[in-house]
Amino acid sequence: MSLLLWVAFPYVALASLVGGTVWRYRYDRFGWTTRSSELYEKRLLRVASPLFHYGLLFVIGGHALGLLIPEQWTSLVGSETTYHAVSLYAGTAAGLAAGAGLVLLVYRRRRTGPVFAATTRNDKVMYLLLGGALLLGIGVTTIENGLLGGYDYRQTVSPWFRGIFLLDPRPELMEGAPLLYRFHVVLGFALIALFPFTRLIHAFAVPVKYPFRPYIVYRRRTGTAPATRAARRGWEPVSRD
């Protein structure tokens, strides 16, 4: 069970993330969009969307800080108590911002007729997972780290997480972590696994090139269209449709 949850599942999720993204890029670039509903309703969106997205950006930044950077490195800069305070207060603030944004967005989605009509089952599953992961995330930050006095996940969860990427998985580290952490991690990886198959994929469309490209774009008429396959060498089976 431990092996399944803390070794096999993360690798499957990551494979799904990478494979799914590649597949989507090759065969479904047309479906790769934010699927914005701003045309239907923009008053609530104006507040909720930036709140959620910026909150989430800070949450992701916090995860990078906590999971990827070893404890020895941060201890060179500041003490453990400083880190704990930053993680607790900044983490809670970011988490609450994202959470509040998400609540508003889901409320808007449910209450605005056209927006609800444009919501797919895929979206609902995604919102459930995202909301669950976010709630548990806020939970571990406030309950485990705040009310219960603090749990140093950088002794267990972080080395385990890094181990996955270093191809040195150590499932025994996760055994000792509190239940809330373990649930949060499982939901997080489930979200990662589904990521490329939901509307979340638009996060990979961040226009990083925009600040550096010229305003006016010229393109030649010819050229291979994207998402079409080049002819294979040799014989191809004749299609029968």
Place this chain on the structure above:
Amino acid sequence: MRVMAQLAMVMNLDKCIGCHTCSVTCKQTWTNRAGVEYVWFNNVETRPGQGYPRRYEDQEQWRGGWTLDRKGRLKPRSGGRARRMFTLFSNPLLPSIQDYYEPWTYDYATLTSAPLGDDFPVARPHSLISGEPMKVEWSANWDDDLGGGPDLARRDPVVERISDAVRLDFERAFMFYLPRICEHCLNPTCMAACPSGAIYKREEDGIVLVDQDACRGWRMCVTGCPYKKIYFNHRTGKAEKCTFCYPRVEVGLPTVCSETCVGRLRYIGVLLYDQDRVTEAASVEDDRDLYAAQLDVFLDPDDPAVRERARRDGVPDAWVEAARRSPVHALISKYQVALPLHPEYRTLPMVWYVPPLSPVVEALRDSGHDGEDAGNLFGAIETLRIPVEYLAELFTAGDTEPVTAVLRRLAAMRSYMRDVTLGDPADPGKAAAVGLTETEMGEMYRLLALAKYDERYVIPTQAAAEAAALEETACSVPGSGGLDGAAPVSGPFGEASGPPPTPTAENFHALKDRQTSGALTRPQDRRGRVNLLNWDGKGSPDGLFPGRDGDGR
């Protein structure tokens, strides 16, 4: 100088009867799908009126187009690159569906399925957005023909810019129709605003398109475009826009809106422009200089230097030829009777308009004067400030001078041609008064009044351009010496080295040889080859048959 070619359009507003045929055929062709129910790539607005989407011309509100920053450089009015990156998550400047209109259909089924009763069953409108029954309160041309009264028309942003004194009774003064498609600008803001870089301008014909596979639905283009002619498909989550019917124009057919135009008021043709000067022209300081600046960017295809340069920049000969015959070039640059729509947005639009003279003529007729008389018309253009000021706000950023000049030309043409038609002696003075010769007057009249299908639409095909490019890719067998008469191939490393001569060069030499040699075959041609195409069938030229002694002679 870098010469580029673009397909452009001119619409003669005097001829528009507001029948909306262009809009309907365009909709049937391009936007009769779910997600774009509210979208009209082509729409016809009654002016004065609010337009579609409502009050789109109010850039204080929508912030479309470009503005100049403190250093005098162009910047999208809605914000530069950094601002756009930080406001990616919501775009308050996006018009909502209510600003366009909520599309609807009717519940036709009740007409046949309603139970028998005393009342007639009624098909009620249902929203295509939410599916709920709705009250229809606005549409793409709700204020058509000044419907809805002066209160609606008074909210026209252009009217609001005209001085109060003039504004008082404008609704009694005039009305005309303004068909609009995407402007396919030289300096489009939609493109500049697109974070994904999905909007591009085609090098070959200047058509602005959205790459549907690259668009990620950020909706910034809708904000960027001051004409609001790029739309968000709310089903697919992608931007869509007028395509200038590129599948049609590529094969030489006019766009659907032009093809079906009842008034035959649209002209399509090639314009040559200097790409290097586009940004410079778009950033001139005074809004009112933009019209002249854009005129200056266009190149004269009759100028040999321009033609030479165009060839070097890869503009196909067929396109340069088309540019010489282009009705659009004639109306814009030669006779200068066409004006750009809202040049003050600094996008350098490429769909131009011949402003209507009819408001002036009608005003004269209503006041009991002869509306065709040149003297009356000239006087009226000077004194009837309402239409002229309104047109100036539309076409020249408020500068009445170019509008007056155009209207005077049109008035002079009317009066001159009336003399001709009625059998009176033509008055060359009328042509000279507006800076035209009598021949030019006749040609302009023909173009504006009579032009037939192939004069209105001079559209070179892409196939012709491609064929010309392909010609040079064919190659003969290296070292074979090419065709008849061409010099044997001999590169720097001896026989058969170096590139083969191009077929056009070979054909050129072969043709020259045939045309300049008196003999059927050149006696000195020891290879004994005969060009059978040149053989008239008489006698037997040397080399046609092998010699009896076996040496080939």
